[in-house]
Amino acid sequence: MPLSITKSIQEMLLSMMSESAAYYAAMVVVALLYLGIFAIAGLFLVLLERRIAAWFQLRIGPNRVGFQGLLQTMADALKLVSKELTGTDRADKFLYNLAPYFVIISALMALGLIPFTKEFQAFDINIGIFFLIAISSIGVIGILLGGWASNNKFALIGAMRSGVQTISYELSVGLSLLTMILLTGSLQLSEIVEVQKGGWLIVQGHIPAIIAFMIYMIAGTAETNRAPFDMVEAESELGAGFHTEYSGMKFAYFFLAEFINMFLIAAIATTVFFGAWLSPFGITESIPWLGVFWFLAKTLLLVFLMMWFRWTFPRLRVDQLLTLEWKYLLPINLVNIVVMAFIVWQNLIIQI
Amino acid sequence: MSYFSNIFNGIKTLLTGMSITGKYFLNSRKGAITQQYPDNRDTLKMFDRFRGEVIMPHDENNEHACTGCQKCEIACPNGTIEIIWDRGIDEYTGKNKKKIDKFVYHLSMCTMCGLCIDVCPTDAIKWGQNFENSVYDRTALTRVLNKPGSKLRPGVED
Numbered sequence: 001m002p003l004s005i006t007k008s009i010q011e012m013l014l015s016m017m018s019e020s021a022a023y024y025a026a027m028v029v030v031a032l033l034y035l036g037i038f039a040i041a042g043l044f045l046v047l048l049e050r051r052i053a054a055w056f057q058l059r060i061g062p063n064r065v066g067f068q069g070l071l072q073t074m075a076d077a078l079k080l081v082s083k084e085l086t087g088t089d090r091a092d093k094f095l096y097n098l099a100p101y102f103v104i105i106s107a108l109m110a111l112g113l114i115p116f117t118k119e120f121q122a123f124d125i126n127i128g129i130f131f132l133i134a135i136s137s138i139g140v141i142g143i144l145l146g147g148w149a150s151n152n153k154f155a156l157i158g159a160m161r162s163g164v165q166t167i168s169y170e171l172s173v174g175l176s177l178l179t180m181i182l183l184t185g186s187l188q189l190s191e192i193v194e195v196q197k198g199g200w201l202i203v204q205g206h207i208p209a210i211i212a213f214m215i216y217m218i219a220g221t222a223e224t225n226r227a228p229f230d231m232v233e234a235e236s237e238l239g240a241g242f243h244t245e246y247s248g249m250k251f252a253y254f255f256l257a258e259f260i261n262m263f264l265i266a267a268i269a270t271t272v273f274f275g276a277w278l279s280p281f282g283i284t285e286s287i288p289w290l291g292v293f294w295f296l297a298k299t300l301l302l303v304f305l306m307m308w309f310r311w312t313f314p315r316l317r318v319d320q321l322l323t324l325e326w327k328y329l330l331p332i333n334l335v336n337i338v339v340m341a342f343i344v345w346q347n348l349i350i351q352i
Numbered sequence: 353m354s355y356f357s358n359i360f361n362g363i364k365t366l367l368t369g370m371s372i373t374g375k376y377f378l379n380s381r382k383g384a385i386t387q388q389y390p391d392n393r394d395t396l397k398m399f400d401r402f403r404g405e406v407i408m409p410h411d412e413n414n415e416h417a418c419t420g421c422q423k424c425e426i427a428c429p430n431g432t433i434e435i436i437w438d439r440g441i442d443e444y445t446g447k448n449k450k451k452i453d454k455f456v457y458h459l460s461m462c463t464m465c466g467l468c469i470d471v472c473p474t475d476a477i478k479w480g481q482n483f484e485n486s487v488y489d490r491t492a493l494t495r496v497l498n499k500p501g502s503k504l505r506p507g508v509e510d
């Protein structure tokens with residue numbers, strides 16, 4: 001069991017207070033730490049997306065606030081905080097106000113499991129991957145609630161589409177990760193990283209692993225409701241989809257959650273396919289804290305890939321979306337699992 | 353078998369799309385089409401086909417090519433152009449002829465449709481490239497396009 005930051009903070013606090021107090025205080029400190037880091041990181045992801053989108057479209061992008069526009073999204077967030085929170089008549093006020101918190105909390109909760117380095121992992125539960133899949137599908141309840149409660153037909157259509165989409169693509173995310181679990185033999189994220197010391201899983205599992213990765217990336221993009229799977233928002237059809245009626249900070253929660261989810265999908269892919277914080281060929285194995293750098297580098301590369309998808313592909317129709325999942329991804333995935341099982345059984349794994 | 357060829361076709365076309373946008377991404381620094389407007393105000397050049405406002409070019413003798421035929425006034429769908437005309441002896445031909453007194457152009461009503469410019473038989477009016485058209489007082493948008501004291505360029509009607 002690796003020494004997690006929760007433990008080290010707890011030990012630090014132990015010198016100041018009693019054991020149980022230190023236990024709770026450590027939890028609060030870690031939670032606030034994660035909240036702070038990822039609120040800021042989410043803002044920078046938004047900025048990154050906007051700059052990259054601009055470059056894909058031969059524009060310049062926000063470059064006025066701060067050096068090269070670095071403070072642009074901070075300014076946007078300040079503006080959103082200062083805005084009036086509006087709502088529709090006869091909206092279900094309780095559910096309407098609850099929905100954004102569902103979305104943002106489920107996004108932030110999953111982050112606790114991600115192993116940024118050996119030490120920097122807040123919560124190393126033994127059913128890690130399972131927990132991640134479960135948590136990431138709770139977010140859709142927030143979207144459904146928001147669409148349902150805001151008493152707007154566009155929001156409702158968007159929310160229902162989101163339900164259809166998440167129920168379908170959740171299967172592919174789960175099954176493609178399951179394919180990799182066959183290789184690791186453990187659901188615990190720290191164990192999964194440990195296994196990859198003998199080569200990243202995408203190398204170990206070669207062909208089926210690459211297929212699983214492709215399916216995971218497609219389904220993961222669909223999970224985050226980003227283009228080309230953004231039928232939930234579909235600006236040209238539904239106004240803004242499920243968050244049409246939200247304004248100010250509540251809108252910002254939805255927006256931030258989308259970006260944190262994108263980061264999360266990329267982070268899970270990094271952990272499961274690309275060896276998390278392990279450096280390529282173990283070149284910096286002697287400097288453990290560089291793990292954060294490798295982890296972020298790999299994750300941001302995958303995030304970039306998702307942005308590339310977004311600014312290249314046109315939006316799918318609902319029937320195309322379901323055809324893609326049920327007629328292509330799911331059968332391929334099932335066959336892929338059998339192939340992977342065969343490879344593990346015959347020990348055809350590539351080990352470095 | 354079309355099932356598998358569908359998959360491969362799909363992947364191939366998606367990769368084609370991604371390579372195109374990827375090229376754009378890499379070239380964005382040189383090829384950005386955004387103008388950083390107030391900063392490059394001095395060097396900014398508008399594009400040839402840009403429709404800023406209708407102008408009437410005058411040559412160095414303060415002569416224009418407008419014969420006062422009023423075709424533009426008739427062609428304009430929203431009455432933007434008003435031609436106030438007169439009759440007088442033309443010095444060049446010695447005949448009593450129609451000529452413009454004032455070519456009034458209401459920029460505030462113009463939709464930049466270009467019909468007046470298309471219809472003008474002598475190409476007396478053209479598109480101007482000015483795009484900073486906002487003013488504080490809307491009377492400034494009513495313009496007389498022919499300059500004071502200007503007259504018809506001889507030979508335009510021949």
Ligand code: SF4
Nearest residue numbers: 418419421422424472
């Ligand atoms: S601008 Fe052209 S169309 Fe209009 S009155 Fe003069 S000559 Fe005729």
Ligand code: SF4
Nearest residue numbers: 428462463465466468
């Ligand atoms: S451009 Fe169109 S609207 Fe403007 S003056 Fe000419 S005909 Fe009228």
